[in-house]
Amino acid sequence: MPASAPTPRRFVLRLAAWCGGALLITAPPLHGQAVGPLTYEQFALPNGLEVVLAPDHSSQVVGISVWYDAGSRNEPAAKAGLARLFERLLFAGTAHVPPGGHATVATDLGGRVSASVDEEVGRFTTVLPSSRLALGLWLEAERMGSLAVNDTTVAEARLGLLDELRGQLQNEPYAEAISRGIGSLYDSTSCAGYTHSPAGTLLTISALATADAAQYRSERYAPNRARLVVAGDLDPVATRRLVTEYFSGIPRGPDAPAATCTPSYRPGPRELRATDPNATSIGAGLVYRIPPHEHPDTPALELLEIILSQGSAGRLTSELMRSARAAYGTQGGILGERRGPGAFALFAIASPGVSADSLLGLLARQSAWAAGPEITETDLARARTIYLAGAVSGRERPGDIAGVLQHAATFHGSAAAANTEVAQAQAVTLADLRRVAAAWLVPANALTLVVTPEAAR
């Protein structure tokens, strides 16, 4: 989610944490004229591992990305944090790699690693000089095949997760309330996977046992729940041979039921009021329910995100901060990509003397504006250009290209969507924007969030 100018940075980070790595990947899409096409080939191993290879020899770099269908929507709320534990466990060592080796080996070669687990998936990316492609694949096979899940590694991961959460609770104003707000959008019986934060709670994390992690690994960190995408300076034939050699021997995991969610949209206005000891000003937000990422309205929502909340020309900045001087920080947009129903938030931090109600009124007016006659072709054109620039810069590095293909396969059912997504966004019309804003960004579909500093009570 993009941030407007003076929004406190840690607030951004905290929201990003809620949404996992999804935000870090410019979700995008593509198309013939608008962006350069990504060429790739795909195959599957008998153990169920999906593989996508996308050769691009413009640099001497490869991006190796493995996404596991292991997001927090698969964990019961009582074990919130279990999925996130694997962000750390995947660096805890394997049969032939010492603890931490999966990070240090890569950085010692001049490479980079990243890991994130959100509601949907666990994302693990290693970027290496292409001369080390074989080693990078071997490292991924190691952790898919012999991850060290034992009392020591689980205890360390648990501690790390607790520290992270404690830091967030202590230092990041509004985060806890926003987190609760997003979780409360959907019903806990019909949509259990989305009612708790992947970050977990101090209580649920503390209670996670080695056996929980061992079971989660065998169900989720298995080849039949994973997709390997390798992009960059690679030879498809040789790479396919290496992948087959390293990954074929890893046994298939048990079949596990997919998490389901039956959303109910527009249940009528709801409200959540909270106090926050870390907040020094009033914060207020509107959180709208939106459909799954695959829904045809998503491209329009992505452009609305840009129009409403991106940059100094975004409506939140220009109206709430510059024009009304009612807020000193604003933020808005889609809170992560989901295969299930999601959320679109508009949030503002009040300037001194401004009430929560007047902030909420201003925020609601921006949503209504987007559905009305005042939004123009100029707004649309600006959003298209900014969207395109993001899509282009997200397709230059092999690590990012691997992410784009993963995104397409995970959220659009096929890697091919990586080459049509941008064109779809570029085809959005002004009528689409108005229709989509009127469908989703309306009071009957909104959760109203008000956070007051604890001292103010």
Add this chain to the structure above:
Amino acid sequence: MTAARLFPLALLTLPFGLRAQQPAAEPPAAAPVTAAALPRAQEALLPNGLRLVLLEQHRQPVVSVALTVAAGSAFDAEGREGTADLLAALLTRGGGARGAAEVARAVEEVGGSLSAIADPDQLTLQADVISPQAALAFELMADALLRPTLDSAEFAGQRDRTAASLSQGLGDPGTLGARVFLIGTYRESPYARRPTPQSVAAITRQDLLAFHRARVRPAGALLVVAGDITLVEARRLALRWFGGWKGLRPAALPAPRLSPVPKGILLVHAGGAREANIVLGSTTFAGTDTAYYAAAVLNRILGDPRAGRLARVLVSQAGWTQAAGSSFLRTARLGLVQATTTVPAEVADSAVRVMYAEATRLRADLVPARELERAREAVAGAFALQLQTASQLAATVSEARALGLPTTYLAGYRPRVLAVTAAQVRAVARRMLPEAGVVTVVVGDASKLYDRLSAIAPVRIFAADGRPLSPEQVQPTAAAWQLDTAPVAPRIDSLVIVAQGQTVGLQVARIARAGDSLVYVEQTALGTVLSQTTTLVFEPAGRMRSLDQHGTVRGQDTRIQLRYATDRVRGTADLATAAGPRHVDVDTPVPPGVVDDNAVQAVLPLLPWALNRRWSFPVFASGENLIRTLTLTAADITQVSVPAGTFECYRADLEGGPQRVSFFVTTAAPHRVVRVELANSPIVFLAVNK
């Protein structure tokens, strides 16, 4: 390298529960590295002398444009150091018909970026856009570089912010050490020109214009374009936007002629510092020198923050520090290598010896094959990752060309690094870390460090502002505990109590005279935790007559009433403790000159202040009913900014009690406490009244 060596112990130390089938236990080896297949550089020389270099690549619709002029910080005029940095910062804040906000808006509207930065040699502007916006990128760059607004308000704001942050930096030992090292190494070279708060404050808008006129010229400038654009189009845009730019090639940097490095250690005095910041290293060679590849490998071997030799000996083995490393600066005329760490003052001499020993080892011995292999691969790999985007390509080419390297340098970089031999590393170590000629800078408390470091080499001491100091000047000297109330005039002092940016309390002291006594009444309120009034009465020579304190602490009433006679203190103390109220009857012999522990801050203005004075004095702690000896040292002189204003202050460290406290006492008489810091506590007291 056989990659198995990466995990020499893995098989022995990691008996994890394995699954039935495993991939190979041996990590695979590296594939051969070939020269990078980068776009061929296409060049054109414009009539005004501007050189265009194009790296055409139509993979994605993106264009990056980098323009480099010889207007780096080495060209700053003396006394106006900081000019190039300031100009770079202002170029993107308005140019042509656009003001700062319009420029930002124009860049944002197309999802692009525009930046400017000055290094020692060059000033570089770079713009990244999607290719349909290439013309806009050229227009914004031309406006910024050739027609900068240099708006007066933007200029003044940027100058003042820069000066303030420099002045803050001088209080930071790491920043100070880096600065002194740079000046000490580059000495007579223009590369030694570093901005100071004074030099930046002296820069006028006229200075910027003059610098711009003298240095921002097309002849010798370099325009690097990378990405989705043809030579015809790039040349057309370059002519359209930069064709009218006129000017002869500006004067080049004179070849550096440095006098021999004076032997010894430069010790920068930071009175009271517990740690020593160490920087040592030397100048290296010109940007085109082929020794660069071996130097980069050497730098990795010596100073990688995790795997380097310095980290191994100083962090892992000795455990003296969290961080030790080295870095390497490449400039057109003369580079620099520096090794840095921060250690407790007690081991500063040992750390310097260890660092010298590592340099000696590199000069004497061949680096073992495995270590060399890993370092080469890390350096070569990092370079591969530096060339993934059009923007990175444009930046790297323009950097290389500015150093005087050919564009083919990029493609050949990795094979050349991977071919570096142990003998080449040793040879370059002899050049870069010569036995005589290494500059060593230590920032720390010279009173603790002078003797230790003198055992290694001759030591010269300087103050943070560059003034030479003698060892005597930094040595705290015992002074007699003599108080004098005469200079103190009646007044009221208010200090706010602040924790983590929040005001949590207030302390107000009223100083009055009653007969020959000085009466000091202090009221302190700290949230709901504490509220108390303390009345102290002193004789003219500062001897205590009485103390009367009453108030509440965490909801419990407290009261202390004490009368001080020449050799005894008598009275009662009713105290609030965690275990509940406690009553103490006091009748205790006291030495002459005793001060009540509630009166320490009150007597500070009565002392004869001078830098490095150290007083030991007896303090009566009524809560514990005992006497302890405290030490107060005027350890440093520093500028202190508090709500009441900015004051030159002694930093006086109080030690020997339950908590170390630093008082900041104005150097100007009548002395006044304007800031109080408690060690290991977020709480500070700040003077608010003039």
